[in-house]
Amino acid sequence: MELTLNFGSDEIYDVIIIGAGPAGSSAAIYTARAGLSTLVLYRAEADGALGVTQQIENYPGIRGPISGYELLKLMREHAKAFGAKFVRGKVIATDLLGDIKKVYTIDGREFKGRAVIVASGAMERTNKYKGEEEFLGRGVSYCGVCDAAFFKGKPVAVVGEDDYALEETEFISRFASKIYLVVPSSRIKAPPEMIEEIKSHPNVEILTHHRVIQILGSSFVEGLEVQNIETKEKKILPVDGVFIFLGGNKPSVDFLMNQVEMTDGNCIVVNEEMMTSVPGVFAAGDVLCNNIKQAVIAAADGVKAALAVDKYLNKKAKITSQW
Numbered sequence: 001m002e003l004t005l006n007f008g009s010d011e012i013y014d015v016i017i018i019g020a021g022p023a024g025s026s027a028a029i030y031t032a033r034a035g036l037s038t039l040v041l042y043r044a045e046a047d048g049a050l051g052v053t054q055q056i057e058n059y060p061g062i063r064g065p066i067s068g069y070e071l072l073k074l075m076r077e078h079a080k081a082f083g084a085k086f087v088r089g090k091v092i093a094t095d096l097l098g099d100i101k102k103v104y105t106i107d108g109r110e111f112k113g114r115a116v117i118v119a120s121g122a123m124e125r126t127n128k129y130k131g132e133e134e135f136l137g138r139g140v141s142y143c144g145v146c147d148a149a150f151f152k153g154k155p156v157a158v159v160g161e162d163d164y165a166l167e168e169t170e171f172i173s174r175f176a177s178k179i180y181l182v183v184p185s186s187r188i189k190a191p192p193e194m195i196e197e198i199k200s201h202p203n204v205e206i207l208t209h210h211r212v213i214q215i216l217g218s219s220f221v222e223g224l225e226v227q228n229i230e231t232k233e234k235k236i237l238p239v240d241g242v243f244i245f246l247g248g249n250k251p252s253v254d255f256l257m258n259q260v261e262m263t264d265g266n267c268i269v270v271n272e273e274m275m276t277s278v279p280g281v282f283a284a285g286d287v288l289c290n291n292i293k294q295a296v297i298a299a300a301d302g303v304k305a306a307l308a309v310d311k312y313l314n315k316k317a318k319i320t321s322q323w
């Protein structure tokens with residue numbers, strides 16, 4: 001669970017895929033196999049809807065039961081074998097309207113591509129906590145790499161329940177004197193080895209089945225009020241910072257900054273070739289709000305988007321199948 005920083009380069013990829021779930025990874029298999037230089041950006045290893053799925057047994061060819069994360073690893077290895085490059089980085093902004101598309105990650109890197117496939121799923125939060133907006137940048141953060149160093153020797157809380165939250169907790173633990181890991185669910189949705197690793201950190205205290213009531217403070221964060229969901233007991237955690245890494249069921253599209261057409265529910269609109277309203281920008285998987293959310297359907301969307309990218313970049317008259 002090592003978090004490394006490698007800064008953006010001047011390389012212009014044929015295609016940048018945002019998301020390494022079944023949609024993004026399947027797209028990468030096809031674009032890389034077609035000889036297109038392919039970069040896949042993703043937020044965390046066992047992240048996204050499939051990444052947090054404990055067991056799956058209906059993915060064609062994989063009889064299972066297998067964890068969603070194990071299945072994802074197979075898909076990613078398949079894409080890597082054809083030359084796709086996978087890089088961890090949460091995308092926070094994009095510049096999509098020119099011929100060269102730019103994609104920016106939360107730790108300040110810039111990546112360039114001739115085409116983009118958005119495959120970031122639909123696990124964004126819908127609600128905010130009391131105090132969250134008020135203390136944003138004054139103790140509240142959504143990025144360990146960016147802000148953990150500001151909390152050197154200080155106690156903080158991390159709110160989250162999956163691999164993404166664990167990876168960030170591991171990074172923040174290098175700086176903070178104490179971390180309260182507040183987990184709203186009754187269990188952490190991450191591979192057992194990652195949970196064991198985080199439990200071995202002496203400065204991390206895990207509070208499972210606790211909900212956040214409010215973030216407290218005057219000018220800066222001074223505490224986090226939480227409640228044990230079983231016993232109803234409330235307490236105030238004395239922290240200087242609150243890092244939030246939670247998911248929901250909204251499409252993850254904030255980084256598109258309204259450059260592509262979307263429905264009222266923030267679902268990306270695509271044509272029959274998976275292209276958005278912006279030439280060269282495609283979308284696939286749960287981010288489209290498909291009425292059937294299944295891994296195989298997301299994967300198939302990814303394949304369609306990949307073949308459409310090939311048509312777009314190579315100026316083909318029509319989409320051609322890969323044999």
Ligand SMILES: Cc1cc2nc3c(=O)[nH]c(=O)nc-3n(C[C@H](O)[C@H](O)[C@H](O)COP(=O)(O)OP(=O)(O)OC[C@H]3O[C@@H](n4cnc5c(N)ncnc54)[C@H](O)[C@@H]3O)c2cc1C
Nearest residue numbers: 019020021022023043048049050091120121285286294295
């Ligand atoms: C609990 C649960 C159980 C399920 N069980 C099954 C099942 O048994 N069978 C089945 O077929 N389907 C199942 N599904 C549905 C299936 O998992 C989804 O339909 C599928 O994973 C969608 O694929 P996707 O690639 O579109 O998105 P996701 O799998 O959600 O992947 C999204 C990717 O985008 C990345 N990402 C998101 N935001 C950013 C960002 N800002 N920057 C960079 N990367 C980003 C994430 O890191 C992730 O890699 C289940 C879903 C859930 C939630």
